[in-house]
Each structure stands twice: as C-alpha cells, then as structure tokens.
Amino acid sequence: MDLEVRHLRALCAIADSGSLHRAARELGMSQPSLTTQLRRIENSLGGQLFIRERTGCRPTPLGRTVLSRARPLITEMRELVTDAKAAAARAAGPRLRIGSTASRALPGWLRRLRSRLPGTETSLHMDVSANALLRLVASGQLDVAFVHEVDGCPLRVPEGLAVRVLVEREAQSVTLAADHPAAANPVVKLADLADDQWMVDPTVDGEWDGMRRMLQAAGLNPRVLHGDYLTAFSLVASGEVVTVCQPTSRPRPDTVIRPLAGDPIGVRLFLAGRAGVCEPDLDVAYEELAGAYEELGK
Structure with missing residues (x-):
C-alpha cells in the first residue's frame, strides 16, 4: 500500500x-x-x-x-491547492464562496452581498459541522465561513485564518410545546424542565458537550434523544422533547421559544477567512453579515 x-x-x-x-x-x-x-x-x-x-x-x-x-x-499540499484555486478563480472572474452553519441571517446576508457585489458570483455551502467549514476555508474550497462556537467547546481554527467576531456570546434559548406548563413563563428555569426529555444533534460541533455540561451544572440528568433538529422541532410540537435553540429562531406551529434563566449556555458567532489572501472579501462579508444580523432584531 x-x-x-x-x-x-x-x-x-x-x-x-x-x-x-x-x-x-x-x-x-x-x-x-x-x-x-x-x-x-x-x-x-x-x-x-x-x-x-x-x-x-x-x-x-x-x-x-x-x-x-x-x-x-x-500544509505544503494545502498551500499548493489554495494557490492553484485562487489563480483559477481570478481567471474565471470574481466569486465569493460562503460556508455557514444554520442561521436565520442567511437570506438577508446573501441579499445584501448580491446588492453590494453585483458582478460577483455568490454561492452557499451549508454544513452542521463548524470545524468542517473552517477546514474548507483553510484548504481554499471556501472563501469565508460563518460559524458558531459553543461555550466550553472551542473550535479548531486552522492556522492562517483571520477571524471577525460578530457576537462574543449569544445566550441560547429553549423551544418547547406551546401547552407545556413552563411556556406560560417569560423566562424558563432549567429546574422546570427536569422531567422532560431533551433532544440534541450530536453532529453539530460542541452541541452535545455544551448541553450536557449545562444540564449537569443544574443537577439534571434527563433522558436525551439524539437526532437532527428538523425532527426535533416536530417532536417539540407534540410535547415529546424540549431542545436548545438560537434566540433568533422563529417558533414553529404549536411551539414557543423562551430564554433560559441565568443564560446557562451561549455561543460565539464569528466569520473566518484566509488571512491576507481573502481579507478584503472577509471585511465586506462581515459588514453585510452584521447588517443582516441587525435586521433580525428589528
């Protein structure tokens, strides 16, 4: 071999x-x-x-x-491939290859970028793994990546990447059935969810470790179901599970989203691109991402 x-x-x-x-x-x-x-x-x-x-x-x-x-x-092979791809991209015309984990800011971000860069071909690559996206940026397969990093679960940022932090710490919320007893409260205590089954997607980098750490700190040892979040939201609506979610998420039918008392779990949101080579694209992408994220709160 x-x-x-x-x-x-x-x-x-x-x-x-x-x-x-x-x-x-x-x-x-x-x-x-x-x-x-x-x-x-x-x-x-x-x-x-x-x-x-x-x-x-x-x-x-x-x-x-x-x-x-x-x-x-x-490292040498990565640099060779990165340089070759950059040369090919320059010959083919301007383009911006974006990677991202899930976020409601994505539609507004893409709209703003296409308005800001009308002659640039913009593409989007989605992945639940932030580490995988960062590696794609480092290898030259993506220009920028918008990712989230869970409290206590640092991502492996490859050498040579520049980072622009969008939110240093965004406290996460919980989504539960609209008829759940705790849904009547404007803020939910973890103790009020002690008898519930939780659901988490373990393929999302840091998600399971972060949630487990949060529950253990609260003295809880609930049943935990592993699966994707599309399925999770359906199970939340039926009252089968509760799950952590982004505060910018929109509630699905028969569900509500509530902040957690004490903000026990949060994520850092940041944009990454290759230092030097793609920093002009990174700066523009960051400005428009910040604008799109601000729009979510209006």
Whole structure:
C-alpha cells in the first residue's frame, strides 16, 4: 500500500481529535471505514500508530514520528491547492464562496452581498459541522465561513485564518410545546424542565458537550434523544422533547421559544477567512453579515 495525502490527513485527524469516531465524522466517512484504513496504514508501515483506549486514541512513538513528517507535507499540499484555486478563480472572474452553519441571517446576508457585489458570483455551502467549514476555508474550497462556537467547546481554527467576531456570546434559548406548563413563563428555569426529555444533534460541533455540561451544572440528568433538529422541532410540537435553540429562531406551529434563566449556555458567532489572501472579501462579508444580523432584531 502506497501512502497518499488522504492517508496522512486521516492520521492527523485521528491525532487532533483523539477519537476515531470524531475523526471519521470530520473526514466525512464512517468509523468502520476509517478503522479499516488505519489498520491498512499500520500494516503498510509495519507498526502500530495509535493506542486505542476507552477514552480515545493517542499516538505511539512511531505514530508521533510519522505525524511529525506528515503535518508539513499536508500544509505544503494545502498551500499548493489554495494557490492553484485562487489563480483559477481570478481567471474565471470574481466569486465569493460562503460556508455557514444554520442561521436565520442567511437570506438577508446573501441579499445584501448580491446588492453590494453585483458582478460577483455568490454561492452557499451549508454544513452542521463548524470545524468542517473552517477546514474548507483553510484548504481554499471556501472563501469565508460563518460559524458558531459553543461555550466550553472551542473550535479548531486552522492556522492562517483571520477571524471577525460578530457576537462574543449569544445566550441560547429553549423551544418547547406551546401547552407545556413552563411556556406560560417569560423566562424558563432549567429546574422546570427536569422531567422532560431533551433532544440534541450530536453532529453539530460542541452541541452535545455544551448541553450536557449545562444540564449537569443544574443537577439534571434527563433522558436525551439524539437526532437532527428538523425532527426535533416536530417532536417539540407534540410535547415529546424540549431542545436548545438560537434566540433568533422563529417558533414553529404549536411551539414557543423562551430564554433560559441565568443564560446557562451561549455561543460565539464569528466569520473566518484566509488571512491576507481573502481579507478584503472577509471585511465586506462581515459588514453585510452584521447588517443582516441587525435586521433580525428589528
């Protein structure tokens, strides 16, 4: 087996995340597939690269040696691809490739950008993983990315990215059924939701860890259902679950959105782009994003 850049990238992802499960999610593949790939790499190199433990994976001495050589190679390849894509983009005409996690500000942001940059082709790439979007910016596949970072769960911002913070900390709210007893209150206490089942999307970076930390701090150990938020909102309306949501979200039929007492969980909202190369685009994108976000509060 000849080692390829994708194999080196997989090794770095395992080392950086400390987990085959998290690395597989970041790489967009299944954990069994990544495990098989790792086994083949180790067989090819003739030694074990990671020690598997209950708490995750850590590099062996051989693994550390391989990683020390792999990281510079990946960086050089990333820079080569980034420069090539930038040259191709200049030849094709102006364009702005945007990445984003979910936000109600997106329609207004795109509208404002197209008005501000009438000759620029604007595209949008959505992903639940903020870390995946940041990697796409670093590799030159996106120009900017609008992401959120959950309290206590810092994102891995690749080297070479510039960041513009939109909101340092936005307190999150809770969405619950309109006929829930706590819905009558303008502000909901976590203790009022002690008997409820919660729902979270674990594929959203930091979401599950942040919510678990919030519930533990309140002394709660509720049942938790994992699933996507589109399904969650349907279950909220039927009274099956409650879930954390953005304060700018609009309530769906038969649901209400309420702030949580004490603001126990929040997110930092920021825009990222490649330093130097895309900073003019980053500045324009930030200005129009700030304008679109301000419109949500009017």
